[in-house]
Every structure is written in C-alpha cells, then in structure tokens.
Amino acid sequence: MPLIAMLDGERVDATTHTPASWADLQASEDRKRLVMPVCNIWAVAKTRGQATRFFAHYRLTDCGVDHGGESPQHLAMKEALARGIGAVPGWRAVIEYPHPSREWIIDVLAESDDRRHRVAFEVQLSSQTPADYFRRTQRYFDSNVFPVWLVPRALEYSPVHLPVVITGFGKTSEVPENPADILDLEIKHNLVLEQNTLGGFVTDLLSNGPRWKPSTPQKQQADRDEEQGRRIAAQLADAERIAKAKDAVEDMNRHSMAPERTFVPHTVHTEAGPFVWATLTCCWKCRDQMMVWEAWSGRPGEQYSSAPQVTVKRKVGPRRYQNHPDVHQAVDTWIVRSGAAVTKARIETRSSQGKGESYSAFVCPRCRALIGQVYVAQINAEHWSVISAPLLQKI
Ligand SMILES: [Zn+2]
Numbered sequence: 196m197p198l199i200a201m202l203d204g205e206r207v208d209a210t211t212h213t214p215a216s217w218a219d220l221q222a223s224e225d226r227k228r229l230v231m232p233v234c235n236i237w238a239v240a241k242t243r244g245q246a247t248r249f250f251a252h253y254r255l256t257d258c259g260v261d262h263g264g265e266s267p268q269h270l271a272m273k274e275a276l277a278r279g280i281g282a283v284p285g286w287r288a289v290i291e292y293p294h295p296s297r298e299w300i301i302d303v304l305a306e307s308d309d310r311r312h313r314v315a316f317e318v319q320l321s322s323q324t325p326a327d328y329f330r331r332t333q334r335y336f337d338s339n340v341f342p343v344w345l346v347p348r349a350l351e352y353s354p355v356h357l358p359v360v361i362t363g364f365g366k367t368s369e370v371p372e373n374p375a376d377i378l379d380l381e382i383k384h385n386l387v388l389e390q391n392t393l394g395g396f397v398t399d400l401l402s403n404g405p406r407w408k409p410s411t412p413q414k415q416q417a418d419r420d421e422e423q424g425r426r427i428a429a430q431l432a433d434a435e436r437i438a439k440a441k442d443a444v445e446d447m448n449r450h451s452m453a454p455e456r457t458f459v460p461h462t463v464h465t466e467a468g469p470f471v472w473a474t475l476t477c478c479w480k481c482r483d484q485m486m487v488w489e490a491w492s493g494r495p496g497e498q499y500s501s502a503p504q505v506t507v508k509r510k511v512g513p514r515r516y517q518n519h520p521d522v523h524q525a526v527d528t529w530i531v532r533s534g535a536a537v538t539k540a541r542i543e544t545r546s547s548q549g550k551g552e553s554y555s556a557f558v559c560p561r562c563r564a565l566i567g568q569v570y571v572a573q574i575n576a577e578h579w580s581v582i583s584a585p586l587l588q589k590i
C-alpha cells in the first residue's frame with residue numbers, strides 16, 4: 196500500500212493528510228491526474244478504517260515496479276520511521292523514495308540536510324531469500340546509501356552479515372492507532388549502538404553514524420573467497436611438503452643398511468654399558484655414508500640375554516643420551532673392533548628458527564647437512580642392528 200502518489204510531478208504524501216483533506220482529495224478533479232510514482236499508473240486515494248490512508252494502483256496488473264510491501268503493518272512501519280527520522284535534527288525523511296535508476300523504491304530514505312549522508316530503511320515483513328537480501332543490500336551500498344533492514348524475526352543464518360533490526364512487528368501484528376507508537380517497540384539489532392527501542396535506534400543511528408564493521412555483501416563474499424583460496428593453497432603446500440617428506444623417508448630407507456649386514460655380525464659386549472643400535476645411512480645432500488645411532492642406558496650390573504627391539508625417538512633435546520661419552524666409546528669400539536671403514540655422524544646443537552628452542556641433531560660429517568631426527572626415526576627396524584650391549588656372552 197503505497198503512501199505516495201504524484202500529482203503534476205509533485206509528491207502527494209498520504210501521511211500528511213487529515214480525514215477531511217483526504218476526503219477533499221478523493222472528491223476533487225485532481226484525483227483524475229494522480230499517478231503512482233515511477234510506473235505512472237493511475238492512482239486511487241483509498242481509506243481503510245479510521246486512520247489508514249493510502250494510494251492504490253487503478254490497475255496493478257499493468258505495474259512492473261517494486262513498490263514495496265502492501266500490508267497495513269508495512270504502511271504503519273513506514274509512517275513510524277518517517278516520524279522518527281523527522282524528529283532527528285538535521286535529517287529529513289522521504290517516504291517511498293524512487294531510486295534514480297527508476298527500478299526500485301526505497302521504503303523510507305533518511306537524508307541529512309547537507310545531503311551527504313543517506314540511510315535507507317527497508318521494511319521486509321515477508322520472507323526473502325538470502326540471495327535477494329544480498330543483492331538488494333549491495334544495491335544500496337553501491338548507491339552510497341547505508342541500508343537497514345527492519346524484519347519481524349531473526350533471519351536464517353548466513354555467513355554474510357547485513358544490518359538488521361528485529362522488531363517483532365509482523366504481518367499479523369496489531370496496527371496501533373497512532374503509527375508513531377511503533378517507535379516504542381523493543382528491538383534487537385546487530386549494529387554498534389546501545390539503543391533497544393526503534394525510536395532510540397533511529398535517533399542514535401542518524402546522529403552518530405552506523406558504525407558498521409562487516410562492510411558490503413560483495414566485499415564479505417570476496418574476502419571469504421580469498422580466505423578459501425589461501426586455505427586451499429596452504430593445503431596444497433602441506434600436501435606437497437608431506438609428499439616431499441615421504442620421498443625423503445623412502446630415499447633414506449633405500450640408502451640405509453644394518454651394520455651387521457654390511458660387516459660381519461658383531462656386537463661389543465660390555466659389563467654395564469649402553470645398548471647401542473646403529474644404521475649406516477647416507478647424507479641426503481652429499482650422499483656420503485655415515486653411521487647414526489640410538490642408545491639406551493642399561494641398568495648397572497645387569498646383563499641381558501637379548502637386546503630389545505630398537506625404537507628411535509622422534510624428538511630429542513639438546514642433551515641427548517646418544518651424545519654421552521659411554522655411547523661414543525661404544526660406537527668407537529665397534530668401529531675399531533669390526534675394522535669397518537665407516538664414519539660417525541656428528542652431533543651438533545642447533546636452534547630452531549621459529550620457536551627459538553635449541554636441540555641437538557645428527558649432521559653429515561662431510562658437508563654438515565642436518566639429518567632430521569624425524570627422518571632418522573623413520574628408518575625401518577630392519578636397517579638397524581645392535582652394535583653394543585650389556586649382554587651375556589654367547590658361547
Ligand atoms: Zn506501480
């Protein structure tokens with residue numbers, strides 16, 4: 196139910212009429228020249244009940260323009276908003292403001308006297324698809340008008356945020372005799388304002404600005420697309436890193452061998468010395484062979500009939516048992532006794548770039564390339580053998 200009709204190019208506002216002046220208009224010769232805004236279809240001045248005055252298309256079927264809602268509640272809400280806006284110093288309300296494109300009509304436009312600030316109040320009492328909300332909201336932002344949706348109840352969830360006021364006032368609500376009473380409704384909204392009545396909200400919004408952070412639907416969508424692009428790129432990079440790491444582990448296993456398979460099976464037996472397992476692997480960088488090892492301390496005075504299965508730690512701190520003098524001695528003894536021409540890897544302390552923690556690592560004795568402990572830990576058990584243990588001498 197539009198509130199505005201045009202008479203010889205001038206706006207006729209139904210809300211400014213009294214019952215008597217409305218009756219005069221209905222009886223006047225002017226009535227024959229009243230047309231609906233934008234579509235220019237002949238407009239008829241009508242009355243519903245005592246208080247409701249509005250215009251209707253003489254033939255609605257000929258109209259292709261979206262004039263907005265048609266219910267008495269919609270009309271009362273528009274009138275209330277216009278009054279609320281009109282009460283704010285420096286602002287004026289234009290009911291049913293035709294957008295310059297002539298394609299749509301803003302329910303109630305609030306315009307500052309200097310014409311620099313404009314807020315569109317759109318009353319949406321019937322449901323509307325999220326896509327239509329986004330499209331219409333974007334249309335306002337594109338026209339430099341800040342939009343506010345007035346809806347009866349919360350919209351369905353959407354990742355795109357729109358400026359929304361939930362009024363509780365819908366198509367079946369009772370229309371107050373004085374539409375301005377609607378300004379007293381308690382509301383909920385998602386703007387950075389503290390007001391909780393519709394009237395207070397309108398005043399605060401116009402006086403202090405909308406302070407709306409989420410930006411336009413298009414920008415929000417673009418940001419989300421960009422974020423998703425970044426996520427996918429990160430996932431691809433992860434996948435590539437994982438594939439590379441897997442290749443490195445396979446490469447390491449291909450080039451690792453248990454000392455007992457290369458040389459004569461030989462274990463150094465000690466009284467209470469450590470268990471030492473070793474593998475002959477090669478540097479991923481210079482391809483030189485080197486020996487790396489894992490070690491556990493045995494219990495003093497105890498000897499064992501067999502060595503446990505090797506388990507290599509994935510993480511080691513700066514003080515690692517593999518670097519203990521007893522362990523070095525055991526490894527050196529094995530190399531001397533077996534006569535194997537192998538080189539021990541070095542153990543050096545490094546600090547991680549990201550966390551600033553220091554840790555120790557095997558490094559290539561020739562090129563000093565770091566042999567990551569996670570890779571050492573993934574050398575299969577078959578490529579390790581015991582080189583020193585507190586074992587009972589086998590006879
Ligand atoms: Zn029309």
Ligand SMILES: [Zn+2]
Pocket residue numbers: 478479480481482483559560561562563564
């Ligand atoms: Zn190397």
